[in-house]
Amino acid sequence: MNKRSSWALPYFIFMLIFVVMPLVMILIYSLTDGGGHFTLRNITKFFSDKDALSTFALSIEVAIENTLLCILIGYPAAWILADKRLNRSAVTVVLFILPMWINALMRTLATAELFTMAGVQLGKGTLLFGMCYDYLPFMIYPIYNQLSKMDKSYGEAAADLGATPGQVFRKVTLPLSMPGVWSGIMMVFMPTVSTFAISEFLTNNKIKLFGTIIQENINNSMWNYGAALSLVMLLIIGVTTVLQGGGDEAEAEGGTV
Amino acid sequence: MKARKVFAKAYLWLVLLVLYAPIAFIFIFSFTEAKSLGNWTGFSLQLYKNLFTGSMQNSSALLSAVYNTLLIALIASVIATALGTIAAIGIYYLRGRKRQVMSFLNNIPMINPDIITGVSLFLLFVFLGVSQGYTTVVLAHVTFCTPYVVLNVMPKLHQLNPNIYEAALDLGATPAQALRKVLVPALRPGMISGFILSFTMSLDDFAVTFFTRGTIGLDTLSTFIYTDARKGGLTPELRPLMSIIFLIILVVLLVINIRQSKQSNK
Numbered sequence: 001m002n003k004r005s006s007w008a009l010p011y012f013i014f015m016l017i018f019v020v021m022p023l024v025m026i027l028i029y030s031l032t033d034g035g036g037h038f039t040l041r042n043i044t045k046f047f048s049d050k051d052a053l054s055t056f057a058l059s060i061e062v063a064i065e066n067t068l069l070c071i072l073i074g075y076p077a078a079w080i081l082a083d084k085r086l087n088r089s090a091v092t093v094v095l096f097i098l099p100m101w102i103n104a105l106m107r108t109l110a111t112a113e114l115f116t117m118a119g120v121q122l123g124k125g126t127l128l129f130g131m132c133y134d135y136l137p138f139m140i141y142p143i144y145n146q147l148s149k150m151d152k153s154y155g156e157a158a159a160d161l162g163a164t165p166g167q168v169f170r171k172v173t174l175p176l177s178m179p180g181v182w183s184g185i186m187m188v189f190m191p192t193v194s195t196f197a198i199s200e201f202l203t204n205n206k207i208k209l210f211g212t213i214i215q216e217n218i219n220n221s222m223w224n225y226g227a228a229l230s231l232v233m234l235l236i237i238g239v240t241t242v243l244q245g246g247g248d249e250a251e252a253e254g255g256t257v
Numbered sequence: 258m259k260a261r262k263v264f265a266k267a268y269l270w271l272v273l274l275v276l277y278a279p280i281a282f283i284f285i286f287s288f289t290e291a292k293s294l295g296n297w298t299g300f301s302l303q304l305y306k307n308l309f310t311g312s313m314q315n316s317s318a319l320l321s322a323v324y325n326t327l328l329i330a331l332i333a334s335v336i337a338t339a340l341g342t343i344a345a346i347g348i349y350y351l352r353g354r355k356r357q358v359m360s361f362l363n364n365i366p367m368i369n370p371d372i373i374t375g376v377s378l379f380l381l382f383v384f385l386g387v388s389q390g391y392t393t394v395v396l397a398h399v400t401f402c403t404p405y406v407v408l409n410v411m412p413k414l415h416q417l418n419p420n421i422y423e424a425a426l427d428l429g430a431t432p433a434q435a436l437r438k439v440l441v442p443a444l445r446p447g448m449i450s451g452f453i454l455s456f457t458m459s460l461d462d463f464a465v466t467f468f469t470r471g472t473i474g475l476d477t478l479s480t481f482i483y484t485d486a487r488k489g490g491l492t493p494e495l496r497p498l499m500s501i502i503f504l505i506i507l508v509v510l511l512v513i514n515i516r517q518s519k520q521s522n523k
Contacts (some may be wrong), residue, residue, distance in 0.1 A: 005347055005348075005350035005351045005355075006347065007343050007346050007347030007350075008344050008346075008347025008348050008351055008359055009347065010340065010343065010344070011340055011341070011344030011347070011403065012344075014399075015365075017381075018378065018381075019362055019365050019400060020362070022374075022378050022380065022381040023377055025377055025380035025381050026373075026377050026380060076268060077268065077269060080265040080269055083265075085262075086265040086266070087265070087269070090514050090517070090518045091515070092269065094510050094514050096272075097510075098510060100457075100461070101457055101460075101506045102280055102499065102502070102506075103479060103482065103502075104461060104463065104479075105479055105482045105486070106495065107279050108279075109482070109491060110279035110280070110283045110294065111278075111279045113294045114278060116295070117295045133279065136276065137276075186368060190370045191370050193370070194370040194372040194373065196372065197463060197464075201486065211370075211464075214372060215467075218376055227376070230372075230377070233370070233372075233373055234373060237369065237370075241368060
């Protein structure tokens with residue numbers, strides 16, 4: 001019986017080479033100079049690099065705003081979709097996920113073009129709304145999944161015991177849907193911080209996000225500094241994952257068609 | 258209740274309208290000849306004609322980008338489905354610490370943003386001195402697709418009665434036969450959704466491909482669009498191409514979902 005557990009071995013080796021080793025590479029490259037000698041210069045460079053620091057702060061700010069915007073718009077949509085009394089059609093759900101299947105760069109370019117046509121100046125506002133276009137389905141889907149799995153009798157019990165609809169939502173529905181919200185946050189927040197092409201298109205290269213800086217360094221052969229910047233991102237991912245409680249909730253995002 | 262329902266429906270349709278505005282925009286402007294998007298010069302099917310007859314600027318580059326995108330997505334998702342299914346069976350029989358380690362590692366590529374996956378693999382290939390091209394892009398795509406296959410196959414294993422496999426062995430089936438005739442049919446729905454998910458993620462990927470494609474001039478649709486847009490002005494034939502892709506996906510998804518909901522209603 002236990003012999004079959006050895007079937008996990010090929011994938012384990014695969015992940016050691018293509019998941020663990022690459023992350024070790026980021027660490028190695030960020031702690032060495034071009035000649036392969038140990039140095040902390042790449043790390044200290046980031047903390048004295050005004051341009052990188054302000055871009056970093058702006059990226060975090062934009063990511064927080066984008067994530068909040070997605071929750072604000074996405075949560076009610078997911079809630080309506082999951083409510084059998086309000087929506088009985090599976091097709092509506094598909095319509096919400098469908099845009100994810102269209103090339104994101106093409107969609108973003110069209111969005112930017114729409115803004116230009118409407119006479120809106122490309123800048124931070126268009127960046128936020130454009131990103132929200134791109135990431136909204138990633139917020140709606142996990143929340144919808146969580147809400148439709150939820151046992152409705154908890155809410156009914158609360159209502160029977162005298163809770164108002166507002167209280168039912170605050171004390172029962174919202175806490176039970178939190179794993180979905182966390183999955184959504186993971187799928188929106190980190191990608192927003194690290195986008196590069198999308199932010200360039202939406203602001204006509206006026207606003208750079210952190211991803212663009214990493215990409216510029218890597219493409220200009222500044223691998224060690226690029227790796228150090230990636231290390232900063234990895235640390236944030238680690239912190240967010242720990243805050244979220246171990247990343248087990250990532251399973252909630254395991255989408256099916 | 259009635260007013261609530263109308264309000265809820267109106268909200269959903271409003272969000273959908275906003276979500277689909279850029280796609281509709283591309284679709285509408287695929288029926289005009291103008292070079293730049295948003296410029297209407299009268300109805301025409303010229304762009305569709307150019308696309309199908311290949312009579313346009315850099316048509317070979319665009320067609321090979323489409324070909325590369327499909328080929329890479331197909332190879333990567335076949336490998337990811339095989340690797341992920343075998344891994345899921347193994348993980349299912351693992352206990353304790355080892356199981357925790359496997360699911361922790363499996364979560365990393367899903368949590369990592371594309372750019373981290375791309376940059377880290379780029380550094381690995383540079384470090385190992387591997388020349389980057391088709392192979393490295395496929396390996397990179399397998400890396401971020403396989404976790405989703407594992408996640409989709411796992412629930413099917415939990416539903417499976419483990420005795421059936423043992424029974425097949427007792428009745429004289431070789432392990433390979435038991436795998437082919439018992440395990441694979443039971444896991445097939447999970448494998449299929451894992452495959453479809455891998456395929457679509459590979460199709461849509463930009464950042465990982467961008468960092469692992471090397472300098473041999475390998476382009477997928479995403480990197481083609483990126484370079485094209487940075488040069489200023491998209492190839493107009495991308496509009497009909499995107500519209501056709503969108504319609505195909507729409508039809509496929511609707512058919513799958515209508516069939517599924519019919520089955521579950523039975």
